[in-house]
Amino acid sequence: MEVALPMMALVVLICIGMPIAYALGVTGAVGAAMAIGWIPTLGVLQTTPYRTAANFLLSTIPLFILMAELLARSSIVANLYRMCFLWIGHVRGGLALAAVVASTGFAALAGSSTAAAAAMARISVPEMRKYGYDDRLAVGTVAVAGTLSIMIPPSMGLIMYGVLTETSIGSLFMAGVIPGVLTAIAYATVILVWVKRRPEIAPAAPKASRQARMASILPVWPAAILVCLVLGGIYSGAITATEAAAVGAAGALVIGLGWGGLGRKEFGVALRHTLRSTAMIFAIIIGAMIFGYFLAATRAPQNLIDWVGTLPLPPWGILLVIIAIYLLLGFFIDQLAIIILTLPLTFPLVMSLGYDPIWFGIIVTKTAEIGLVTPPLGMNVFVASGAANTKVEVGFKGVMPFLVGEVIVLALLIALPELSLYLPGLVAY
Structure with missing residues (x-):
């Protein structure tokens, strides 16, 4: 009962619209008080906010968010898309393919999917409309390509997973x-199949000259150097992820001011968006930590593991149930909130089944990526539709074909863990 009531209260509070951070904090505090009493719970409430926010690893989050916002507000993204446009825009569906390639490049620069979707929608959708592209293809491509930033490093989802699971x-x-x-x-395959079946939604653009393509x-070279500094530093072991985030934020500021046309107004907008996103994430983390004390006090994770051990299911069957739950939650709850909320329960369970923690992190992040474009929440679709000044319904119709590709990739990652574990196996951390 001491577990069931707070859990039910959490679901009710989220359903009636209470911010997830507050819902976690309130139900966690009440649940902990029911389990260990109010005096110890008050001690937890006094120390948890500071101890959580003072975690050195968490400084990685605002720095990478700032890096993403600075790049999104400068002309770097526009230059990246223009290069892709000139090289492959003449192919049928080439402007949409250029958006995918440019989003992949931006994902390697910044870990914010919403910043990627917003920046690319402002830049690429007008170009696609200019050449007669259907809005469903244009907005759907931008929305779904923005989700690459939650998988391709540096990634906020992977950072949160790493911090919470050590x-x-x-x-x-x-x-x-x-x-x-x-x-x-x-994504590129879906675009090519789509435009082959319906050529009228993506007319071919004129082919650019070789001189224009080379120019x-x-x-783009400053952005390429920044990628090498940030990711190369991490992969080589020369710098930690936190230090790489600082290098990335400083490099994005230098590039934005020196080559990206970053002005005072754009800099102010980037800072405001960084503060807003950071405050939201840290509030959710603090609330989740309070809720985690409640779970620890009631031994809920251990009891769940013991209960699952009695089920007549093989380990892979239990894993598929967990993944299905993640996909279902992605329809209704913010993706970072899902990761923070569920890992105290699912991570010990999955580890008890003998699965690799790095591989499971990729699977969880992949489900979060899918949740960014699935209705009714689909944050990237709302962001891309708003930036492109089109109806949200058009955006959701546009992402539906891409979900087929998402499911196929997820199935491959589940069936072939080597796809996720090959590169980490080459370097010992």
Whole structure:
């Protein structure tokens, strides 16, 4: 009863619209008081906010968010898309393919999917409309391609997973490379099949001259150097993920001011968005930590493991049930909130079944990626539709074909763990 009542209260509070951070904090405090009494619970409430926010690893989050926002507000993303546009825009569906390639490049620069979707929608959708592309293809492509930022490092989802489970963030970043590239290939395949079946939704654009294509590479070199510094530093072991985040934020500021046309207004907007996102994430983490004390006091994770051990299901069957739950939650709850909320229960369970923590992190992040474009929440669809000034319904119709590719990639990652574990296996952290 002491577990069931707070759990039911959490679901009710979320359903009536209470912010997830507050719902976690309130139900966690009440549940902990029921389990260990109010005096110890008050001690938890006094110390948890500071102890949680003072975690050095968490400084990675605002730094990578700031890096993403600075790049999104500068002309770097526009230069990246223009280069892709000039090289492959003449192919039928090439402008949509260019958006996928540019989003892949932006994902390697920043870990914010909403920033990627918003920036790419402002830049690429007007170009696609100019050449007669259907809004469903244009907005759907931008929305779904933005989700690459939650898988391709540096990734907020992988950082949160690493912090909460004490798994190497560097190894998680390496593990996300191949799944991220596979996902981008799946998006490109969906576009090619779609435009082959319906050529009228994506007319071919004129082919650019060789001179113009070569010239388009030059403005992108600062971003390429930044990728090498951030990811190369992490993969080589020269710097930690936190230090890489600081290098990335500083580099994004230098590039934005020196080559990206970042002005005072854009800089202010980037800071405001960074503060808003950071405050939201930290509030959810603090609430989840309070809720975690309640779970620990009631031994809920251990009891769940014991109960699952009695089920007449093989380990892979239990894993599929967990993945199905993640996909279902993605319809209704913010993806980072899902990761923070569920890991205290699912991570010990999955580890007890003998699965690799790095591989499970990729699977969880992949389900979060899918949740970013599935109705009714689908945050990336709302962001892309708003930036493109079109109806949300059009955006959701546009992402539906891409969900087929998402499911295929998820199935491959589940069936072939080597896709996620090959690169981390090459380097010992």
